[in-house]
Amino acid sequence: MLSRLSPLAQRTISPRLLSNAQRTLVNISYPSPKIAVLELDRPPVNSLSLEMSAKIVESIKEIESNPEVQAMVLKSSNPKIFSAGLDITEMNRPTVARLEDFWRNIQTLFLTLYSTRLSTIASIDGHSPAGGCLLAMSCDYRIMSATPSYKIGLNETKLGIAAPYWLKDLFVTTIGYREAEVGLALGKLYSPKEALEIKLVDELVDSPVIDVALKRADEWASIPEKGRVASKVMLRGAMIQDLEEKREMDVGWFRDFIMEEGVQKGIEGYLKNLSKK
Numbered sequence: 394m395l396s397r398l399s400p401l402a403q404r405t406i407s408p409r410l411l412s413n414a415q416r417t418l419v420n421i422s423y424p425s426p427k428i429a430v431l432e433l434d435r436p437p438v439n440s441l442s443l444e445m446s447a448k449i450v451e452s453i454k455e456i457e458s459n460p461e462v463q464a465m466v467l468k469s470s471n472p473k474i475f476s477a478g479l480d481i482t483e484m485n486r487p488t489v490a491r492l493e494d495f496w497r498n499i500q501t502l503f504l505t506l507y508s509t510r511l512s513t514i515a516s517i518d519g520h521s522p523a524g525g526c527l528l529a530m531s532c533d534y535r536i537m538s539a540t541p542s543y544k545i546g547l548n549e550t551k552l553g554i555a556a557p558y559w560l561k562d563l564f565v566t567t568i569g570y571r572e573a574e575v576g577l578a579l580g581k582l583y584s585p586k587e588a589l590e591i592k593l594v595d596e597l598v599d600s601p602v603i604d605v606a607l608k609r610a611d612e613w614a615s616i617p618e619k620g621r622v623a624s625k626v627m628l629r630g631a632m633i634q635d636l637e638e639k640r641e642m643d644v645g646w647f648r649d650f651i652m653e654e655g656v657q658k659g660i661e662g663y664l665k666n667l668s669k670k
């Protein structure tokens with residue numbers, strides 16, 4: 394953690410040179426009293442390790458604890474990557490105990506972000522595959538850079554794995570059954586234009602995404618909280634309750650699936666290709 398370094402070291406070491414063990418992993422700022430910005434900061438690709446997921450959850454709770462704050466923008470410190478999704482190394486020959494803990498943290502991350510009383514705006518200025526898309530879909534509103542080379546979607550099948558049932562439900566709820574059926578089977582990654590067409594994102598912008606995200610956050614923050622939160626609970630409550638009831642069953646499915654030798658070989662191969670690239 395950055396806070397473990399001496400004050401002098403904190404001032405003199407460039408943030409670029411810090412290892413992840415020394416980083417805070419996320420940064421919180423408050424551009425105005427009603428708005429918080431939660432910045433993902435886990436180089437190189439903001440992948441979601443156990444510690445990163447726990448840190449995001451802790452940060453959302455910290456922001457929520459201030460009753461004045463009404464909206465939160467989720468962004469990345471990386472100019473080209475929102476989040477590369479789950480940290481694949483967590484699924485590569487793990488111990489069962491770590492894998493189960495990792496998955497419980499991912500579930501908690503989804504449940505916390507999807508159910509927060511805050512209005513959540515995803516400022517997607519870069520690639521957002523798999524778990525990155527999960528983060529974006531868990532927000533209330535998604536704004537993506539129009540840069541054509543960026544990709545968003547659920548590409549799990551390309552790694553030889555499947556999205557868990559609750560992520561599939563979230564995908565279906567967001568883009569509709571038929572598009573989700575095709576997108577999941579093919580592990581399809583969409584360009585920003587395609588993502589807008591299927592309503593995986595709500596808006597594309599050419600200008601810095603964060604500027605528009607802050608404007609939208611202001612709009613969402615101006616809606617009276619009680620009615621806004623009641624509507625959110627009505628729309629999202631059933632999915633949240635369902636996973637709450639099935640959490641340990643889902644941990645078991647995940648563990649058994651990932652620990653299969655064939656799946657392990659697939660993950661290993663995918664990681665090797667990523668590194669070679």
Ligand SMILES: CC/C=C\C/C=C\C/C=C\C/C=C/C(=O)SCCNC(=O)CCNC(=O)[C@H](O)C(C)(C)COP(=O)(O)OP(=O)(O)OC[C@H]1O[C@@H](n2cnc3c(N)ncnc32)[C@H](O)[C@@H]1OP(=O)(O)O
Binds near residue numbers: 482522
């Ligand atoms: C019945 C079913 C039960 C249970 C279900 C089971 C499982 C499903 C679980 C959950 C759903 C979610 C799954 C996921 O999120 S899996 C992760 C999927 N993500 C990806 O496939 C993205 C992979 N990364 C990329 O495509 C590129 O890195 C990216 C386009 C994001 C950026 O490209 P760029 O060229 O800028 O960087 P790279 O050189 O590729 O990467 C730099 C560095 O980072 C490493 N890396 C990249 N992504 C990850 C990752 N997700 N996890 C860990 N490490 C990653 C990459 O290897 C490079 O490392 P190095 O070579 O050492 O520098």
